[in-house]
Amino acid sequence: AEPDTTLTIPRGGDKKKLLELSQKNVDYFKEELHARKLLKLEDKTSAEKNRILLQLREDLHLKETPVHIECFDNSNFQGSYPVAAMVCFRNGEPSKKDYRHYNIKTVEGINDFASMSEVVLRRYQRLLAEEKSLPQLIIIDGGKGQLSAALESIEQLGLTGQTTLVGLAKNKEELFFAGDSTSLQLPWQSESLKLIRRIRDEVHRFGITFHRNKRSKGTFVNELETIKGIGKQTADMLLNKYRSVAQIRLKTLEELTADLGKDKAIKIYEGLRSGENKKGPG
Numbered sequence: 001a002e003p004d005t006t007l008t009i010p011r012g013g014d015k016k017k018l019l020e021l022s023q024k025n026v027d028y029f030k031e032e033l034h035a036r037k038l039l040k041l042e043d044k045t046s047a048e049k050n051r052i053l054l055q056l057r058e059d060l061h062l063k064e065t066p067v068h069i070e071c072f073d074n075s076n077f078q079g080s081y082p083v084a085a086m087v088c089f090r091n092g093e094p095s096k097k098d099y100r101h102y103n104i105k106t107v108e109g110i111n112d113f114a115s116m117s118e119v120v121l122r123r124y125q126r127l128l129a130e131e132k133s134l135p136q137l138i139i140i141d142g143g144k145g146q147l148s149a150a151l152e153s154i155e156q157l158g159l160t161g162q163t164t165l166v167g168l169a170k171n172k173e174e175l176f177f178a179g180d181s182t183s184l185q186l187p188w189q190s191e192s193l194k195l196i197r198r199i200r201d202e203v204h205r206f207g208i209t210f211h212r213n214k215r216s217k218g219t220f221v222n223e224l225e226t227i228k229g230i231g232k233q234t235a236d237m238l239l240n241k242y243r244s245v246a247q248i249r250l251k252t253l254e255e256l257t258a259d260l261g262k263d264k265a266i267k268i269y270e271g272l273r274s275g276e277n278k279k280g281p282g
Contacts, residue, residue, distance in 0.1 A: 014261040021237050021259050039194035041092030049092050052191050056137075060175070060184075060194040062164055066137040067091050070123070070149070073141035073203045074104070074115045082110065084119040085207030088135070089199055101210045110223075110246050113149040121153035134163045141200055144176050144262040151178050153178065168200055170243070224248070227271035234264060248272065 041049045050065075056187060057065045074084035088098035097108060102122065107114040120138075140150045147167030154160060167176040174183035176273040185269065186193040223245045224235035238259065242248045248256075249272045256265035 014264055017259060017261040018234065018237060021241065024241070024243070025280065039092075039191055039198050042094075044092075052195065052210065053092055056195060057191045059186055059190070060137070060164070060166065062136060064136045066135070068133065068135040068140065069137045069141040069199060070135045071141065071199045071203045071205055072103075072119060072123075072199070074112060074119060082083050082115055083207065083210055085203050085210060086119065086123060086208050086267075087199065087203045089202075092195065094202060099206055101207075110249075112142070112244075112246055116142070116146050116242070117149040117153050120150040121156065124154070124157050124159060128157065128159075134159065136163060138163055138165045139199060140165060140195065141203060142169045143167055143174075147176050147178065147210060156206065168196060180267075223272070224268065227267055229267045230264065234260065238252070238268075245272070 010019055024170060039052070041052065042053070050281040053067060055064050056062075060066075069089045070086055070087050071089075072084060074082065080105040084104065086100045086102070088095045090098075100123065102119045104115045104118060106118050120140075124134065138150070140146050147165060148165075150165055154163070154165065165178060168174075169176065169183065172185075173188075174185055175184050175196075223232055224238065225232060229276075238248055239245070241259070242251070248268070251269075253265055253269045256269055259265070262269070
């Protein structure tokens with residue numbers, strides 16, 4: 001006979017907070033999955049692909065049809081070893097042979113803007129050295145700060161005006177262009193926005209895979225897990241909700257308490273700010 005299984009449902013305390021946070025994450029991802037019928041041009045005819053890319057050109061006021069699009073993200077993978085990812089789409093379809101991962105080399109500590117500047121510089125220095133064509137559109141996963149950091153590298157390489165950069169703000173799906181004080185918000189059901197979101201989600205997926213591989217090899221240490229009393233389960237739940245240690249660091253003690261309960265909230269709040277209270281070896 002199989003051994004009996006005991007199911008325990010927490011009624012209060014930290015465990016109940018963790019259970020509630022898990023349920024919130026599940027509900028969030030279910031809503032997102034239902035809402036996002038993202039555009040896959042692999043399923044379209046050549047004429048349909050061309051029409052959608054022409055519509056994207058018109059919606060974003062691009063000089064050329066964006067048959068070559070690249071998208072960068074580094075904000076999901078903060079920790080002791082920050083990483084970044086870039087995906088490439090050609091004619092609206094993933095060009096996986098052109099995908100790239102980046103270990104951040106020149107930035108000390110957690111600095112999303114400097115990390116974005118570094119990877120954009122490295123990517124297009126390489127394309128210039130290899131005499132390869134630039135994308136017509138570069139999507140930066142982030143708002144004005146991330147976009148400005150990427151633009152600095154483009155300017156440094158003398159590529160200003162040779163491609164278009166757009167920042168995609170997290171959560172609100174707002175698009176930011178260089179020099180514009182206001183954002184562009186495309187209709188939620190527009191094919192252009194669906195394609196942009198599909199590309200953004202692909203860079204997230206690709207980056208998360210890299211992150212997991214590094215962790216499985218023991219080469220990536222999440223900063224939250226170095227705090228005494230904070231384990232992988234708590235760290236992963238917070239990262240699923242807030243996406244990065246940098247975002248968690250911005251939360252108030254009250255916000256963290258609502259997620260985790262008072263004891264763990266204090267540990268994380270103080271641990272991320274003081275740099276102390278770290279786990280020792282062993």
